[in-house]
Amino acid sequence: MSDKSDTQSSSTNIRSIGQTFRLTGWISFWTQLVLGVVAGGILLFAIFSQRTGGRNSNPGTGFGIFLAVSGLIALIGGIVVAFRYTRIGRDLLSPNPVNRPRKAETVQVLRLGMIVHFVGMLLTLFGAQAIVGTLLTKSLTSQQIGTGIIAQADPSRFIQPLDIFVVQANTNTVTAHFAGLVASVWLLNRITR
Known part of the structure; x- marks a missing residue:
């Protein structure tokens, strides 16, 4: 009787x-998908605007965008892993015990x-540091430029709205990674109880 209840x-x-x-x-x-698509759209817009706008881009911004795109590529991997979590859940709900993944495999995916x-x-935060x-x-x-010289100043020396969009894209990517990390840690805690 005890074995049956166990x-x-x-x-x-x-x-x-x-x-x-x-x-x-x-x-x-x-x-992760929604935040990643928004961040990716903003970064693509920023990259193409810089290329077609003809303005000189700062090296820090270019490297920051490179790191932000690298963070987005890592986010694609995180999205795939999150989808894998749904498949693990489906397999665990299978009535056939043979289809269920072993605990070690599940912990490995987490x-x-x-x-x-x-x-x-990490990549996205380094990108944010370069951009900021x-x-x-x-x-x-821009504060050192006098008001009489503003008309002659290079517009790339001023903060543009596009620069703020890049910061927003980085923030979205960091938030998406944080959400994926919280899910992974929470599931790992749940499975190892």
Whole structure:
């Protein structure tokens, strides 16, 4: 009798974990996807605007955008991992025990998700530092220009609205990585209880 109740308890626990994986995976997937698409659209707009606008771009901004795009590429990996969480949840809900992934495999996928998001967040934060440093330099140098010289000044020396969009794109990417990291840590905590 005891074995039957242990089996039912284990089955109920696996079912609960499976539902948690599916729900958390879908929430993480859509959060990252929406934030990533918005950030990617802004960065593409910024990149093409700089190229077609003909203005000189600052080296810090160029390197910052490179790192921001690298963070977005890492976010694509995070989105794939979040989708994998939904598949793990589906497999855990399978009535056939053979289809269920082993705990070690599941923990491995969760660790991969955490690594992807840590690396992506690091790249994006370095990109944000480069971009904000460039904006700080622009703001400090624009204050030194006299009002009579403004008409003759190079417009690339002033903070443009496009510069703020790039900061917004970086913020969206960091938020997406943070959401994926929270999902991975929470699922790892749930599975190792």
